[in-house]
Amino acid sequence: MKTADPELMRAINRFNVLDTIRRHGPISRVEISERSELSTTTVSAITGALLDDGLILTRHEGDLRNAASRGRPRVMLELNPNAARVVGAKIAAHCMVFAVTDFRGEVLSQLTLPIRVNRQSISVIADLIEDGVRRCVVDAGLVLGDVDSICIGLPGVIEHRTGLVRSSPIFRETDVDFANEMTSRLNVPTIVESDAHAIALAHHWFGKARDLDDMVLVSLEQTLGLGVLHHGQLFRGAGGLSHNLGDLVLGIGPQDIVRLSALAGENAILGNQPDGGGRFAEAMRLGRGMAMAQTLIAADDNTLLAAATRAGEAVGLAVANIVTLFGPPRVIIVGSSLSLGPVFLDSLRDAYRRAIPSSIQAVAELVFDESADETWAQGAAVVALCELYESPWGTTGPAPAL
Amino acid sequence: MKTADPELMRAINRFNVLDTIRRHGPISRVEISERSELSTTTVSAITGALLDDGLILTRHEGDLRNAASRGRPRVMLELNPNAARVVGAKIAAHCMVFAVTDFRGEVLSQLTLPIRVNRQSISVIADLIEDGVRRCVVDAGLVLGDVDSICIGLPGVIEHRTGLVRSSPIFRETDVDFANEMTSRLNVPTIVESDAHAIALAHHWFGKARDLDDMVLVSLEQTLGLGVLHHGQLFRGAGGLSHNLGDLVLGIGPQDIVRLSALAGENAILGNQPDGGGRFAEAMRLGRGMAMAQTLIAADDNTLLAAATRAGEAVGLAVANIVTLFGPPRVIIVGSSLSLGPVFLDSLRDAYRRAIPSSIQAVAELVFDESADETWAQGAAVVALCELYESPWGTTGPAPAL
DNA sequence: ATGAATTAATCCGCATTGGGGAAAAATTGG
DNA sequence: CCAATTTTTCCCCAATGCGGATTAATTCAT
Known part of the structure; x- marks a missing residue:
């Protein structure tokens, strides 16, 4: 300790x-004092230091409380957007999304590259990411030197602490030291994080978990991911690694194990079609699998209906198990599979309702969110920002040189 | 925050x-300074306060390093056993175990009452527990006034923070405010905790997790429980409640949900015998079900062999899922079901091996432990001690009155 | 306009903490 | 009995947060 x-x-x-x-x-300042339970004196001292460091700004308007109030008016404080810039990226099999944000996490520029990186070599993928980061930074009117930190969000099992990508569907190799790779390429501190963790933090800062310090997020993309927020912090496994929800076992067949990914993964839903899997091949390669599936479901395609129903059921059970273990007040479910539509969602909700133990039925609420890809990248940026927030800034330490 | x-x-x-x-x-003191990375000055100040408060004692012998060493000899410090006394209790369906321990967690007296509390009214159970606590305290040569804190370990879903027993197989009612009930009966601060959490802490202090600050414990008793140690602390759900592993869904039948408790609970293993469940009725009532099962398995009872195999398989899958989610370096498996013997264990290990994803295969090791009932009660005592350790003792606050 | 009332923010002094270095204490070896 | 050595404590410093007094900036009443 x-x-x-x-x-x-x-x-x-x-x-x-x-x-x-x-x-x-x-x-x-007074309101900060109330919310943080620090004395006004201390708040004054700390905000003074933050102002000196240029992390926050004063604003002499916008005092919202009863406008006809006597006394000295409050000086409002807010984050200085220009205190830092970070880049967040979301790398998926068929698409890469980049976002440059300011210190508040507001997106300054955004870039979506519908490129298939699946199964490319590490160096090719790193090249593409490097290119995307550079272009997005330029789009924001900045140069790389202005960027303080970068976070790459990836599917799979990511060890944030060490920067290792243990296994990812978009990498052929395992145990890739990707954080170091990108840091040396871009010459900017770069970290990696599970895409599920990234979108979880995005929801904590801007989305559907703004009011909560404890919650669970389930991401249903090509890979099935999990992000657990515990007392306002990401719950990273003992080794600092992320979870792979798709590996969860949902049952055992006569010979083989049935995993969640085999029932609810993108490939499982779209790939196992009776015509030999060729029907979706082209659409999936282009990352349009779910959109096509949606169309077919609307046209009552029986095979797909069955697949979506089965997938929803499997996810519902998995979510019930997660609630049993973590007991979060809210579960946010995101990812491309949501666009399968009501067939999938109803099946999910129904299975959840049946599977959740009655004793904790009221504990958690299920929330669905079809976030744009940009949000994922923004989430990655938030991961980077979180580290900046906690890092020891200028004034921490000996007295400021006067 | x-x-x-x-x-x-x-x-x-x-x-x-x-x-x-x-x-x-x-x-x-020097070694404390090295281990805790505090300066010797600070260690000296703190140990001084601890000595003043009577929480630790000095001992002028036992300096183990090279005996022929020059310089001022080290003064060894150790916990003062008499600094506090606590009572821990483990309440199971057929048996109650009590333990009085000193400040170190060493057991001073122990009492096992093979009483069937199952389905009794709350007040009867409370009576029995009160009686047990009082007797155990007397056995230790103490009076209740000497006891600083009491912790009752129960199966089921326990909300430690509020003292509420949300649901327990030994209570007919749900949402019982049992901590308050016992506190007012005994006039000693009493807390409740999941029995799985209790045994988890026991292993952290004295058992097979002494060297680890992160681990997971699975308890297989009448109820299937889970204890997660995270950075040296029990991971309690968002609401501070414990988990009920038996509620985990392991599959879905044609009509109904298959839960872990239906495959691996004590009742599931022993109760669903072909002769109508009567075969074990008497043994189970006396809490000897597992012992009898063990005998029958040794005699190649086919029905039981099948039940034990199936249960082991189910637990193996569940453990694999837990490792997938928490990634602990060690999983300790305890509880009465272990006495089913190699049939059960082999089946468990085999299912685990098949179910654990290869990417995290090396992360966790499985450890089995057939702890005595006394250990569970000791664990409950440790839960109480943990709170005493963290409580602000005498000197914290204004300067000591001189 | 001017002063009283009111509220916000800051300044000053205090108690507490941990840390560094010097000093004291308690040994062994010659 | 003194030097060497190691542990422990003592003294002083810097930093922190807090409470109370003070200053600053405004509105309201006259």
């Missing part, structure tokens, strides 16, 4: 204040 | 020192 010295104390309170300002928009 | 003031700093470091002393037996 790390030792508690004044520096840690400072870092904790500083983060608290910064996070309060981020969450509650332009906010006055 | 809680605000960081000097008091918190103190509490953290104080806990660190106390925990280091607990873990590493009689230990000198």
Whole structure:
């Protein structure tokens, strides 16, 4: 366990204040004091330091409380958008999305490349990502030197702490040290993170978990991912690695194990068609599999209806198990599979309702969200920002040189 | 989030020192300083306070390093066994076990009552527990007033934070405020905790997880429980409640959901015998079901062999899923079902091996442990001790009155 | 306009904490 | 009995957060 010295104390309170300002928009010092339960004196000292460091800005308008109030008006504080820039990327099998954001996590520029990276070599993928990052940065009117940090969101099992990609459907190799690879290519600190963790943080900052510090997110893309938020922080496994939900076992056949990915993975839904799997081949290669499936389902394609129903059922059971283990107040379900439509969703909800133990039935609510790809990239950017927020900035340490 | 003031700093470091002393037996100040990465000055100050508070003792012998060493000899510090007394209890359907321990968690007296509390009314159960606690305390040569805290370990879904027993196989009612009930009966602060959490902490302090701060424990008793240790602390769900592993869904039949408890619960293994379930009725009532099953399995009872095999398989799959989600370096499996013997264990191991994804195959090791009932009660006592360790003791706060 | 009332933010001094270096304490070896 | 050595404590410093007094900036009443 790390030792508690004044520096840690400072870092904790500083983060608290910064996070309060981020969450509650332009906010006055008194209100920060109320929300964070720090004394006004301390808030004043910390905000002073944050102002010196250029992380926040003052604004003399926008005091929302009863306009006809006496006394000295409050000075509102807000994040300085220009305090930092980060790049977030979401890499999927058929598509790469990049987003440059400011210190608040607001997107400055965005770039979607519908490129199939699936099964390419590492260096080719790294080339494409490097290119995308550079172009997106230019689009934002910046140069790479302005960027403080980059986060690449990938499907699969990612070890955030070490920067290792343990296994990913878009990499042929396993145990790739991708964070180092990209850091040396771009000469900007680059980290990797599970795409599910990225979208989970995006929802925590901007989406459907803004009000919660505990929740679970299930992502249904080519890979089935899980993000657990615990006391406001991502719950990373003991080794700091992310989970692969698709590996969950849902039953056991006469000979073989039935995994979730075999019932609800993108390939499972679209790939096992009776005509030998060729029907979707072209659409899937282009990343349009789910859109095509949606069309066919609307036309009552029986095979697909059955596949979607089965997939929904499997996911419903898996979600029930996750709720049993984590007991979150909310489960957010995202990903391309949602576009299968009501057939899938109803089946999912129904299976969940049957599978959830009655004793914890009321604990969790299910929320569905069809986020745009941009949101995933933004989430990756948020992962990078989170590290910046916690990092020891200028004034932490000895007294500022006067 | 809680605000960081000097008091918190103190509490953290104080806990660190106390925990280091607990873990590493009689230990000198210098060694504490090395292990905790606190300066010798700070260690000296904190140990001084701990000595003043009577939580630790000095011992002038037992310096183990090279005996022929020059310089001032080290003064060894160790926990003061008499600094506190707690009572831990494990309540099962057919048996109640109590243990009084000292501040170190060493058992002073122990009491096993093979009483069937199953389906009794709350007040009867509370009566029995009250009686057991009182008798065990007397056996230890103490009176209730000497006891600082009590922890009752129960099967089921327990909300430790609020003291609520959400649902338990030994209670007819749900949502029982059992902590308050026992506190007012005994006039000693009493908390409740899941029995699985209790045995998990017991293993962390004394058993097979002494060296680990992250691990998962699976308990296979009448109820199937789970305890997750995360960074040295019990991972309690968002609401502070414990998990019920038996509710996990392992598959879906034509009409109904197949839960783990239906395949691997005690009742499932012993109860569904072809002769109508009567064969074990008497043995089960007496809590001897597993012992009898063991005998029958040794005699090649085919029905039981099949049940044990099926149960082992189900648990193996569930454990694989848990490893997929939590990625712990070790899984400890405990509980009465282990006494089913190699048939069960082999089946479990085999199913686990088949179900664990190859990408994380090497992450976790499976460890089996047939702990005595006493250990469970000791674990409950440890839960109580943990809270005492973290509580702000005397000197924390204003300067000590001189 | 001017002063009283009111609210926000800051300044000053205090208590507490941990850390570094010097000093004291308690040994062994010659 | 003194030097060497190692542990422990003592003294002082820097940093933190907090409470109370003070200053700043506004509205309201006259």
